[in-house]
Amino acid sequence: MNRRKYAFLIMTLPAVLLFFTFHTYPALQGIFYSFTDWHGYGPWTFVGLKNYINVFQDDRALHAYLFTFKFAITTTIIVNVFSLLIALGLNSKIKGRNFFRGVYFLPNILSVLIVGFIFNYIFAHILPQMGNSLHLKFLAKNILGDPNLAWIGIVIVAAWQSIAFNTILYLAGLQTISSDIYEASSIDGAGKWREFWSITFPLIAPFFTINMVLALKNFLMVFDQIMAMTGGGPGESTESISYLIYNGGFSGGEFAYQSANAVIYFIVIVLVSIIQLRILQRREVEM
Amino acid sequence: MKGTLKTIIGGAIVLSLSTSLLTGCSSSGKSSDEKTHIEFFSSKTENAATYKELIKEFEKKNPKIAVDLTSPPDAETVLKTRLTKNDLPDMVAMGDSTTFTDLSNSGVMTDLSSDDIVKNIQPTYIDRVKKDYNKHDAVYGLPYATNGNGVIYNKDKFAALGLKDTPKTFDEFIADLKKAQGAGEIPIYFTLKDAWTGMVAMNSVASSMAPDQFSKDKTDKKTTFKDSYSTVADKLLTLIQYGHKDNLGVAYGDGNIAFAKGKGVFYLQGNWAIPDILKANPNVKLGVFPFPATNDPSQNKLVSGVDVLFAIPTSTKHKAEDEKFLKFLLQKEQAQKYTDEQSAFSAVNGVFQNNPILEGYKDSFATGKITSYPDHFYPAGFNAANIVQGFFIKKDKDAFLTKMDNEWDKVVNRK
Amino acid sequence: MNKAKTNWPVQILITLGSLLILFPLYLTITIALKDPQQMAQSIIAWPKHLHWENFSQAIQMTNFFQAFKNSAIITIFTVILTLLTNSLVAYSVARNMHKKFYKFLYYYLVSAMFIPFPIIMLPIVKQTSAWGMDNIVGLIFLYAVYGLSFNIFVYVGYIKSIPKELEEAAMIDGAGTWKIFWKVIFPLLTPINATVGILTALWAWNDFMLPLILLSDKNDATLPLVQYVFQGQFSTNYNLAFSSYLMALAPMIILYLFLQKWIISGVTKGAVK
Known part of the structure; x- marks a missing residue:
């Protein structure tokens, strides 16, 4: 039995050590540097909480938080609503179901960066051209050039890609519901709307929870789309936190300062995740 | 189901093993061809084609050396990332920017002052770069090409408007813009989707003030943007009235194409844009003139900086090869080729820009009516380009100047 | 129905x-x-004359085959390394969850999912380059390590559902722990291995951020990174840019056309569990 114990230990220890070395250790380093004035090179000294105090006074950082959350929450809601609708559609009686399922999943396998480049072109050239020929004023300009609309462009691209994965998860959830339940309810004469809210939705609630949590977490990390489409502009209207930390940390020579920003970001993410899980799980139980 | 999975996993393993066998360790194998590879890092993308040709010629003459050109977008971020990694390239070509000053002052560049090749270069340019070093007698970068940040104009359209001489004062320029607008033309083709292009305008308009003095005073709290930049902001607001309907939706690359195809009479860009514009339409007739920032022609200067300088990081293992390549690039023949193809001005002795397009800058260079880039003296991490871009959107002068002041103070305070 | x-x-x-x-x-x-x-x-209309030479030009310009090879090597080895190591760790953790130490490990690894990457980004760049890992090998390694959090979560849930009797029977036959894992457990993990393998492959193939900050040698560049690096040089030629994008997307799309059913069911199986 001792040998078995030993074997289990050997199975885990190396991996855990590696995980510590390449994940936890750099994270601790990041926390450490956040109390220094290091540029990423050259000498440094301890500066205490100065970086943290500065982050709280930094409009640019504050704005990045606002943008990131605005973007993440909107996209999470849009993605979940649309993927649930599409999943319901794909689960109903239509021709070529497998074909359409394949099509709707397709965006998920594509590179976020390249999709960003493609949409960048669509926003800059195709849509304004359409807008001009159809005399639609709101389309005639590149929405990525408008500080009030640019974030919507990024929402569209992120949603276009992410709907794929969530649709498939919802579809899987819907397929676990046996048709007997529906038959019973249709005898009762329940309408489609009521049928959805009283039968379908409660049964796929766990999928809803997972999708909401994962989607929000992913969208809070938004980076590739920003790199591909706006570079944080126009103005600073689409600077996400990840982008700000990358850009400021390396090019601005603010390694230590942005490390402090990253630590704050970490705390925020943990809080958000805990709150979200609590709320969603309570809902699940209630239903 | 299980069967297919097994086949696929099996297939994947066989495939991966065979690729790894085939390629050996070539993913890290730089010396597979027994040449000395030097990595030549360029911070500009416009001149990649010219470098490639020069490299080809160099490699022909030096078959033992291979030069690998890297020119990523957002190159200064990449370079700083690599500084953080202690992994600088063998040779760097970049502008005389805040990043270069930072690199020089952190001691990672080779001091070339004792090298003979320094003599190939006009001393005025070496002195200009030197000014920013902590160590004043060192030469960390060898200036190669200089630029002119002013106005490019479409000669045919200009003539069609009945205009003869390029404007010498700000009011004259505005009068020309009005005329263009009246004729149904786009007066200025802005490309503000790329934030940095707003700095071309900003630098032009702010050029009448002594920029290094302003930055010193600003950091010493002797002045503020609010006090000194009020007229600059006003002029920028005037200019943006003469744009097109999607000033902030067009990016630099698209702008070059559009301007080449006859959109816009004036284009606030540096000479570096000319090769790309000509590539999009070789028949377009272009001219340039210094931006008339004030109404006193004697005060108006051309904003010019070192567009390309070469530097050799101390960490390189191929210093001899680097110097060989450096010497090659600094020879008159190569420098002339670069100057011609890139519509640049050379810092190399005896190499002149004879392109008629750039006739409009000749006088400024000849009489020394030249000034530095104001943003060259901004502190690192100060995100001026995006703030200026934001100003072009919101057009709120007070908010803009306050933000410039506050952000500057914060960045300085963080150091 | x-x-x-x-x-x-x-x-x-x-x-x-x-x-x-x-x-x-x-x-x-x-x-x-x-x-x-x-x-x-017209941008949208299908062209009468097809300019295939865009592709050869893009291949030459971006050194497509080198990038393709890099992406393929990174993806394949990341998947293999991930499947072999992560499942092993998960098995050990899942079977010892009643012990404090393993329970702690489980929560330690899984909770790391909540650590945002930016906090690691700056230090890891220094660390990998100091240790000579700013290359393809380093990337493979990091993908396998960073995937651990999520994969442990998925694997442990699945392994718990495998009855212990199977192992006990094998143990009576005299098989050691390792042998039990490879001969009994690992084959049973096939559906979940498919899930983890597909998700890992998609991630490693499409990821942009890690290659961007980690790789130094441009000969190591992956397909997404190459698209970014050549952005400036494409700027005036969209046709060239798009043929390059298309080639970068094509391998996955082609694979997807053939394995569509398998990929989708793989992804869903992991989730339904």
């Missing part, structure tokens, strides 16, 4: 929706095959 008739309103909506998905891809293909003159006439 009763044999109801096709639901036409839904059919129409789903069809229209799928056009929204396919349009950007159609656009990519047409632009990749045109020249600037044809673009000026």
